Amino acid sequence: MKKTLINILKSIIFLLLLGLAILAAIVILKRKDSDYKYTDFFNEAKKDNIDVLFMGSSHVINAINPVFLFEDYGITSYNMGGHGAMLQATYWELKEALEYCTPKWVVVDAYMLEKNIRYLDNREEFDDEDEVNTAVEQLHLNMDAWPLNDLKREAIDDLIQRKSVKNEFLYEFIIYHNRWKYLNENDFKTITGTAERNHLFGAEMRYDVELEPEQHPDVTEADLLTEDTVGTEYLEKIIELCQDKGINVVTTFIPFAAGVKDKAAAIRAGEISEMYDVPYINMLEEDVIDVNTDLNDRSHLNVVGAKKVSDYMGQWLSDTGDLTDHRGDDRYAYWQQCVEDFNEELDDVLFTEDNLYIKLDLLCLEDYNFVLYVNDGSPVFLDDYLKRMVIKSSMTNKIDTTTGPYILVKDNSHDKMYEASEGDSLSGMSTALGTLNYQPVEHYFRLLYSDEDQDTNYLYDDIHYLEDIQLIIYDEDGEILEHDYYKSNGTNYVR
Amino acid sequence: MQLVSTEFFIFLPIVVVINFIIPRKFKYIWLLITSLFFYASIDVKSAAVLIVSIALSYGFGLWIEKSKQKNAAGKASVKVLAFAIAVHIAVLIACKYLNFIEKTFLSLSGRLEDAVNLNLIATLGISFYMLKIIGYLIDVYRGDLIAEKNPLKFGLYVSFFPQITQGPIERAKNMLPQFNFPLTVDYDMLRDGLLEVIWGYFLKLVVADRLAIFVNNVYMYPDEAVGFTTLVATLFYTFEIYTDFAGYSHIAIGISRILGIEVMDNFNCPYLASSIAGFWRRWHISLSTWLRDYLYIPLGGNRKGTARKYLNIMIVFAVSGLWHGANWTFVAWGLLHGLFQVTGYVLKPVRDFCVNVFKVERHAFSHRALKIMVTFLLVNFAWVFFRATSISQALLIIKNSFVFTPWMLADGSLFKHGLDNADFFVAIVGLIIVIVTDIVSYNGFVIRERILKQGIWIRYVIGIAAIVAILIFGIWGPGYDSAAFIYQQF
Numbered sequence: 004m005k006k007t008l009i010n011i012l013k014s015i016i017f018l019l020l021l022g023l024a025i026l027a028a029i030v031i032l033k034r035k036d037s038d039y040k041y042t043d044f045f046n047e048a049k050k051d052n053i054d055v056l057f058m059g060s061s062h063v064i065n066a067i068n069p070v071f072l073f074e075d076y077g078i079t080s081y082n083m084g085g086h087g088a089m090l091q092a093t094y095w096e097l098k099e100a101l102e103y104c105t106p107k108w109v110v111v112d113a114y115m116l117e118k119n120i121r122y123l124d125n126r127e128e129f130d131d132e133d134e135v136n137t138a139v140e141q142l143h144l145n146m147d148a149w150p151l152n153d154l155k156r157e158a159i160d161d162l163i164q165r166k167s168v169k170n171e172f173l174y175e176f177i178i179y180h181n182r183w184k185y186l187n188e189n190d191f192k193t194i195t196g197t198a199e200r201n202h203l204f205g206a207e208m209r210y211d212v213e214l215e216p217e218q219h220p221d222v223t224e225a226d227l228l229t230e231d232t233v234g235t236e237y238l239e240k241i242i243e244l245c246q247d248k249g250i251n252v253v254t255t256f257i258p259f260a261a262g263v264k265d266k267a268a269a270i271r272a273g274e275i276s277e278m279y280d281v282p283y284i285n286m287l288e289e290d291v292i293d294v295n296t297d298l299n300d301r302s303h304l305n306v307v308g309a310k311k312v313s314d315y316m317g318q319w320l321s322d323t324g325d326l327t328d329h330r331g332d333d334r335y336a337y338w339q340q341c342v343e344d345f346n347e348e349l350d351d352v353l354f355t356e357d358n359l360y361i362k363l364d365l366l367c368l369e370d371y372n373f374v375l376y377v378n379d380g381s382p383v384f385l386d387d388y389l390k391r392m393v394i395k396s397s398m399t400n401k402i403d404t405t406t407g408p409y410i411l412v413k414d415n416s417h418d419k420m421y422e423a424s425e426g427d428s429l430s431g432m433s434t435a436l437g438t439l440n441y442q443p444v445e446h447y448f449r450l451l452y453s454d455e456d457q458d459t460n461y462l463y464d465d466i467h468y469l470e471d472i473q474l475i476i477y478d479e480d481g482e483i484l485e486h487d488y489y490k491s492n493g494t495n496y497v498r
Numbered sequence: 499m500q501l502v503s504t505e506f507f508i509f510l511p512i513v514v515v516i517n518f519i520i521p522r523k524f525k526y527i528w529l530l531i532t533s534l535f536f537y538a539s540i541d542v543k544s545a546a547v548l549i550v551s552i553a554l555s556y557g558f559g560l561w562i563e564k565s566k567q568k569n570a571a572g573k574a575s576v577k578v579l580a581f582a583i584a585v586h587i588a589v590l591i592a593c594k595y596l597n598f599i600e601k602t603f604l605s606l607s608g609r610l611e612d613a614v615n616l617n618l619i620a621t622l623g624i625s626f627y628m629l630k631i632i633g634y635l636i637d638v639y640r641g642d643l644i645a646e647k648n649p650l651k652f653g654l655y656v657s658f659f660p661q662i663t664q665g666p667i668e669r670a671k672n673m674l675p676q677f678n679f680p681l682t683v684d685y686d687m688l689r690d691g692l693l694e695v696i697w698g699y700f701l702k703l704v705v706a707d708r709l710a711i712f713v714n715n716v717y718m719y720p721d722e723a724v725g726f727t728t729l730v731a732t733l734f735y736t737f738e739i740y741t742d743f744a745g746y747s748h749i750a751i752g753i754s755r756i757l758g759i760e761v762m763d764n765f766n767c768p769y770l771a772s773s774i775a776g777f778w779r780r781w782h783i784s785l786s787t788w789l790r791d792y793l794y795i796p797l798g799g800n801r802k803g804t805a806r807k808y809l810n811i812m813i814v815f816a817v818s819g820l821w822h823g824a825n826w827t828f829v830a831w832g833l834l835h836g837l838f839q840v841t842g843y844v845l846k847p848v849r850d851f852c853v854n855v856f857k858v859e860r861h862a863f864s865h866r867a868l869k870i871m872v873t874f875l876l877v878n879f880a881w882v883f884f885r886a887t888s889i890s891q892a893l894l895i896i897k898n899s900f901v902f903t904p905w906m907l908a909d910g911s912l913f914k915h916g917l918d919n920a921d922f923f924v925a926i927v928g929l930i931i932v933i934v935t936d937i938v939s940y941n942g943f944v945i946r947e948r949i950l951k952q953g954i955w956i957r958y959v960i961g962i963a964a965i966v967a968i969l970i971f972g973i974w975g976p977g978y979d980s981a982a983f984i985y986q987q988f
Contacts, residue, residue, distance in 0.1 A: 010685040017958055024962045028970055167976075170504075177975040184920035 031190050032182045033175055035198060037147035042200035044081050045148075048104035052335065054326050055080035056104075057205075058097050058241070059112030059257070060088045065303040066257045066312040067110075069204035074342045076317035077328030079335065080106075082205030085145035087138055089115050090237035092123070092145055095158035097241055099149045101248065108251045108324050110316065111241050113272035117264050119232040122164035139168060146172055202341045208306040209299035210352055212360045214388040216260040216294045217301060226263050228271040235275060242279045251324070257312060258286040260294055260301045284319065291315050295391050296364055306349070307368050353476075354485055359496040362474070362487075363392040371484070372414045372435055374475040376462050379407035379425070379446065381471040382491040389494070397422050408443050410451070416479040435481045436461075464488075472496065499539040501663065501749055502702060502974065509536065510753065517757050518683060526654050526677040529757065536659035537623075544621040548662075551589060551624075552653045555631040558582035559652070562638045563645035572641075579639040583632055590628045592618045598824035623663040625821055627656050629788055634670040636792050643671050651677045658759070660750040664743065666764040666784035673759070681758040686950070689957075691755035693946045696964050698748030703972030705928035706742035709734040711916040711973070712925070717885060720894050725903030727911055732899055735885050736878045737929055740768065743782070767936040769877070772869035774838040777877055785821075789814050808843070812836040822884070827892060831883040838876050924971050 047053050055078060057067045063084030072078040083096055090113070097109065120128045123138040142162065149155050151173055159172045171178050182190075192198040201207075228235075238254070245252035254276045256269040269285050276283035286292075297308030304312060320326055329335045353365045366373055375393065377383045383390070384406050393402045397411050397420060405424035412421040414434040421432045423441060432439040437453030441462075444450060447469075451462040461475060470488035477483045489496040499505040513532045520528055538545035562582065565575035591599075596616035604610050634655070637643040646652040655673045681687070716723040716731035723731065747764035754761040768781035778786045794814045800807040812833065819832020852858070858865055879896070886892035906912060913919050935945055949960055 006685075013954070017961065020958060021962050021965060024966050025969065028966055032970065171976065176969075180970055180975060181973075183970050184918070 027194065028180075029176045030193055031186065032179045033193075034143070034147065034179055034182060035189060035193065036144050038193070039199060040144065040201050040205055041148040042198075043202070043204055044083070044100070045103065047079070047081065047204070047337075048100075050334075051104065052079050052338075053081050053104050053106050054078060054329075055108045055110060055320060055324070056097070056100055056106045057082045057084060057110045057112075058093050059084045059255075060093070060114050061086045061303060062114045062257045062259060063112045064205070064207050065209050065299065065305075066112075066309050067316060068206045068208060068306075068309050068313045068345075070202075070206070070338075070342050070345045071310055071313035072317045072320075073330070073335075073338045075314065076321050076326075077330035078317055078320055078324075078326055079329050079338060080204065082203070084112070084205065085141065087141035088145055089118050089120065089123070089138075090234045090241070091162060092142055094237045094241050094244070095162060096145055097244060099154060099158065101244070101250075102154065105248065106250060107326060108253065108320060109241075109245045110253050110255055110320075111238070112255045112257050113234075113238055113268065113275075114257065114265070116234040116238060116268040116272050117228050117232055118234045121233055122162065124163050124165050124168045139163075139171075143172070143175075143178075147175055202344055204341070206309070208309060209303055210306055210356070210361055210365070211299045212296060212305060212358075212364050212392075213260070213298035213300050214295075214360065216298050217262075218260070219262045219266070222263055222266045222270060226267045228264075228267045234268070235271065238272065238275055239279070242275070242281055246279070253282045253284065253319075255284045255316075256287055257304070258289070258292045258294070258308075259303065260298060261287050282323070284316075286312065286315070289315070293395065296367075296395055305364065307364050310368055357498045359472070359474075359489055359498075360389060360392055363389070363396065366413075366476070367395055370415045371476050371478065372416055373412075373477070374451070374461065374473070375409075375411045375413075376449070376451070376473040376475075377402075377407050377409045378471040381407055382493055383407075383472060384409075386494045389496075396420075408449065410441055412439065412441075435479050436477055436483075437481065461486075499536060501660075501746065502699070505539070514756050522680055522682070525680050525758070526651050529658065529677075530650050530654040533654060533657040533659040533662065537657060537662055540622055540663075541620075543619050544624075547589070547593065547619060547621050547624065548627065548657055549653075551586065551627065551631060552649075552656050554585060554589075555582070555635060555656065556646070556649050556652045558585070558635055559638050559645035560647070562635060566641070574639045574641070576639070579635060582635050586628055586631055586635075590624060593621045593624050595820075595824045602826075626665045626667055627662060629667045629785070629821075630656055630670070633667070633788055633792055637670055643674075646670070646674055658754070660753040660757075661761065664746040664750070665782075666747055666750065666762055667788050668761055668784065672762065676759050681760070683756060683758045687755055687758070689950055690946065691752045693949060693961070694748050694752030694755065696752075696961070696968070697946070698745045698750075698752060699968050699972070700745070700928075700964065701741040701748065701932065702745030703968055703974055705925065705932060706738050706745055707973035708917065708921060708925045708928065708971075709738040709741070711921070713738055713885070715915040717887075717891070717895065720891070720898055723911075723915060724898045725901040726906040727903075727915065728895055728898040728901075730907075730912060731915075732878055732882055732895065734925075736769070736874075736881050737932065739881060739884070740765070741928075741932060767940040769874050770870055770936060770940045771873050772866055773873055774835060774842060774876060777873055778835070785818070789818055793817060804843075808840045811839050815839075825887075827883045827886050827889060830889060830892070831880050834880040834883060838880070928971075 044053070055072075057063050057069075057080060061084060064082060064086065067080070067082050067084070069078075069080040069082055072080050081100075083093075083100055085092055085096060088096065093111065097111075120138075122128070123142055124135060126132065126135050129135045129138065146155070146158070149158075156173065159169050163169045163172065189198050242252055242254070254272055256265075256272055259265075261269070266287060269287050273283045273285055292298075292304065292308045292311050297304055297311060299305035299308075321328075329338065349365070349369060353362065353369060353371075356362045356365065363375075375396075384402070390402050393411060394400060396413055399422060401422050401424055402409050402411075407424065409424045410422065410429070412419075412429070412432055412434060414420070414432075416435040417433050419433055421429050421439075421441075423429045426443060428443070429439070429441040432441070434453075437455040439451060439453050442450040449462050450460055452458075452460050462473060467473075467488040470490045472489035472491065474485075474487045474489070475483060476485045476487075487498055489498055491497075499509060509532075513528075517525055517528055534545060534549075537548055558578070558581075562574045562578050565578050566572050569575065594617060596618070597613070600616050601610060601613050604613055634643070634652075638645045646655070651674060654677055655668075655670055658668075658673070661668060683691075713731050713735045716728055720728065744765040751761045751763070762784055764782060764784050766780040766783065768777055771777035771780050794810055797810045797813060798806055799810060802810075815832040815836030816829055817832070818835075819828040819830070822828045822831070853860060882895050882899075883889070883892045886895060903911075910919075913922060917925060938945060949957060952960075
């Protein structure tokens with residue numbers, strides 16, 4: 004009997020140790036993308052620090068940056084957007100989130116309202132196999148972070164049809180066990196709780212520029228979304244959920260190069276919002292962004308677009324939302340730290356970026372002062388896309404009417420902008436570099452100097468005299484942070 | 499529910515715990531219930547065929563037994579036996595070989611496109627349990643065994659779940675007495691059985707299923723792997739079929755042991771055999787001994803002259819091939835093995851002559867190694883026919899294997915057929931473990947026993963590491979590929 008008891012005890016110890024080893028393997032091998040996005044959500048929700056939740060798809064992820072909202076308005080928010088998240092996924096995402104916090108406002112974006120796909124793994128409802136795989140795979144990014152409980156089971160039952168796929172969500176080790184070949188340092192840091200996490204409170208910023216956004220016709224009567232879809236059903240459920248819990252809700256349609264179906268969906272979202280007496284902001288119809296410069300691709304905003312949309316929402320929430328400005332409150336020191344970290348990141352992106360289009364776009368975002376010089380005969384004067392970027396800074400069409408040379412001095416420190424073309428000179432420009440003077444002399448030689456330091460010609464260098472574009476970025480103290488020379492190979496600008 | 503499934507990992511502990519608790523004399527009832535449940539969970543229709551087969555063979559066994567009593571000399575009726583065997587072979591043909599027969603005839607008349615499905619039902623494991631049944635009937639006929647009167651015990655013999663899908667093809671003489679007096683499973687048996695099961699899962703999930711990815715890819719797109727890549731695929735298949743089949747056998751043997759039933763070994767370092775005959779003494783032992791006892795010897799074995807012996811060998815291997823699958827590729831594989839053996843016998847005087855002339859030391863390591871290598875290569879060659887879907891595909895694979903492209907071993911070509919370099923590395927490590935284990939086992943060193951003699955913490959570390967390694971490195975579930983960003987169904 005004693006021997007039997009000892010054997011049972013030994014078996015129990017073995018099983019416990021085995022369980023621990025398997026648990027460690029599960030934690031290490033799990034894909035971290037979802038944890039990366041939501042770690043700060045759990046941390047801040049626990050401290051009751053979240054006033055606003057932004058719900059929706061990747062449009063939201065790229066359009067709303069909670070760091071901008073905190074920096075400029077003191078609003079504490081979390082971007083809960085999920086890549087490819089249709090409204091039923093957003094609904095369950097919100098239900099999960101409300102288990103951890105009760106925000107003052109929920110902002111829900113109605114993109115994909117017209118989608119009538121009931122289950123994300125139903126192959127018959129998608130155009131091809133890859134779309135199903137992508138939908139399921141993206142749902143993992145939204146769902147993996149939530150702990151296994153009845154709510155998650157309910158969510159997966161509602162979103163996924165096939166039992167085998169459901170199990171992959173409930174017991175993720177089924178799919179992640181062979182991630183061993185992709186393991187890196189961060190995977191092991193999960194054990195110590197020091198793994199990397201998203202410092203933009205769920206947002207992701209993009210830095211490309213869509214140079215040729217598609218233009219689509221306006222919606223006609225025939226295009227209107229009149230029938231109910233799974234999307235409309237779940238938008239209503241989201242609104243009802245918020246209203247049941249006494250949470251303010253506002254619906255949005257974030258801007259992008261929208262197609263006819265999207266525009267029709269945006270109209271229908273307005274009708275639903277009105278039905279529930281909920282405010283609705285259709286940014287497709289508002290002059291919030293410039294689709295020619297603020298898109299990263301057809302559907303998603305770049306960081307400049309994100310800044311504009313975040314500003315728009317920040318202003319709206321500040322005006323309407325009765326939200327407390329948390330700036331300066333020690334309790335929110337982490338938020339301030341994230342602001343500073345993000346600004347550093349933006350600087351890094353700006354100074355390491357080779358692409359002139361993106362660089363000029365980013366200069367609109369940052370407060371840096373800059374001088375842009377384009378020599379006469381440069382292909383820039385034939386490049387409508389780059390000229391569009393310059394016009395965005397200059398706010399004039401001068402570059403559009405000249406073949407050069409062209410100079411733009413944008414000095415945010417003194418809130419001044421100077422511009423000249425062809426044989427025109429500029430003098431007495433009040434800038435952080437000093438009082439600048441500009442004078443074109445000949446094709447390979449021109450003068451840009453300050454009254455305070457007349458020996459320094461900022462626009463001539465023996466080594467770089469052949470490069471046709473110069474970009475000088477300087478700070479408010481007059482220190483030159485970067486002086487780039489670009490050579491145009493057609494419209495390929497090489498730094 | 500398969501042996502490799504989540505459901506099975508829930509099912510097995512329940513079966514083991516209850517089997518441990520219930521009184522010995524009732525264990526067989528519990529095991530029969532669980533065996534039928536296990537089989538029905540795979541396919542209910544197949545379970546119906548199984549039950550009918552059990553009922554028929556149970557009745558035939560008693561009938562054969564009764565025929566002994568009617569005979570003055572106490573001999574059983576050969577007619578009854580012949581009828582019983584014919585009935586079971588008819589069931590086997592109806593379930594497995596009708597399509598094959600139809601296609602063979604249609605292809606002779608050039609009307610293959612007219613083929614329709616004639617097989618009555620696709621029944622998993624029917625080839626295995628039919629051999630168990632036929633062996634039982636012959637044993638009763640021969641008087642080696644008294645017909646089992648308890649239909650439940652007989653049903654359990656045929657349907658015992660660890661063996662039902664892939665063997666071993668255990669003899670009734672060994673199994674039935676154990677149902678009457680099952681062993682009490684003690685802690686040592688439990689540990690030993692579990693270790694054997696773990697080893698089986700390692701062979702199956704980590705090695706066999708990983709090699710299968712590469713092999714399947716090359717056989718599916720033979721034109722994209724001409725040269726050494728195909729050669730590597732043929733070698734991989736040789737190990738895939740071994741680790742797959744031996745893996746299943748180890749799982750079945752280990753589970754049986756945990757349930758208090760000792761089952762015969764099925765593999766014994768087959769690729770270390772130094773002759774084809776030796777290979778068959780080590781490969782799928784339960785089948786090769788069955789064929790020896792119930793086919794080769796009744797055909798006359800080697801007692802009726804050399805020519806008849808060679809003919810008997812060819813018949814046995816042709817039947818063996820056909821038993822493995824309803825396709826001429828399997829017959830070709832069997833006949834090749836028969837041919838290897840017959841050629842070996844025919845050339846024996848020549849080989850002896852060479853050994854004498856060159857003064858070869860027969861027991862020298864180099865000579866043994868050479869024989870093992872030649873045997874391995876012959877077996878490897880024959881496996882191509884076993885794996886191929888047609889004779890023409892087999893010939894293409896063989897042709898591709900002989901294209902001289904050694905640079906493929908170094909230029910990354912090997913990583914373009916389903917296994918990236920990390921998976922390839924794991925496959926090679928797995929193969930090294932298998933080969934080393936076989937070599938030490940060949941020399942009488944049983945690793946499992948050595949592990950069990952170690953101190954508790956070493957045993958725990960080995961056990962836990964092995965299970966975790968199987969979970970991580972095993973090929974199961976849909977898999978994850980970060981590069982492709984999609985799920986890969988291996």
